Amino acid sequence: MPELPEVETVRDGLARHVVGARVREVEVLRDYSVRRHDGGPEAFASAMEGATLAASARRGKYLWLPLTPPSPVAAPVETTRQRAAGAAATRPTAGTALLAHLGMSGQLLVRDGRDPWVHPHLRVRLHLEDAPTGATALDFVDQRTFGHLSVADLVPTPDGAPGGLGTDEPAVPGPVAHIARDLLDPVVAPGTPGRAALVAAIRRRRTVVKRALLDQTLVSGVGNIYADEALWRARLHYARATDALRPTDVARVLDAAEEVMREALAVGGTSFDALYVNVNGESGYFARGLAAYGREGEPCPRCGTPIRREAFMNRSSHFCPRCQRRR
């Protein structure tokens, strides 16, 4: 499934293959895939058609492609979280963007044939013209349909810093406003005030460390797999209480999460070009790099103790019972 490194690989690929292209026509094959767009599939299509994809940006696992000229979009329905964050009333628009989340099985595939293959799980197809490398379509393929596309208005970032990687604009799509910056974002780089604030925010939470790592309002882009890997590297049990952790423990697990994701990015970073028409974000990293996730019963690479799997948050947690003591 696409995790942050895979999404970043896709973002980079889109920057080179579809930024600058104009959307000629939109086919929505599965309405559910545009459920987050206010006004439904027809409104989504009309908001996209004729627009040029102007950039390729990412925060956490959200991707967005700013549109020029900005599309008129219906007044967005505020989510509970956005209302709680006070982002509601005064929300000056800074343009619009195609917003994408790949969910757990989503792919963005660049096609360049006149009659490109229709994948059995094709949900949305954007027909393109004038793409920089000759692409004729951008396909959203998604087996389990947890992913989605929408056109959203851009809102300014509170801190005035760029909204995410791949953009200099201090703006993010409205639905991303409550999503925290991710560990590849310069604003929370090691040694910055942003990173220190993140460590403090995690320790203020009254929860357990894995839940905090998965909380997108604290730090984004860490999913179940990388949470387990980061905790293994930091030698922390997933159920350790955040408010009982030392600052160095929290800093260590964040460093580990960043490290794992950067390694995966380095390994998987060539997949876009290598596959080109099969831009699925599958890095080769999963096959060999994982120490804990999905390795129940197999030896811990550090001490040889069998990796254990336990249910947590209706998910699985993988850990070494010797290296990662609960206390």
Added chain:
DNA sequence: ACTGCGTCCTGGGGGC
């Protein structure tokens, strides 16, 4: 305000 849980969806694969 903050924390935690149920829900959405699909098809591969395990169990019977």
Added chain:
DNA sequence: TGCCCCCAGGACGCAG
């Protein structure tokens, strides 16, 4: 062989 059910996951809405 066939069928059924479970399971995987991110993020949101809502209950407490």
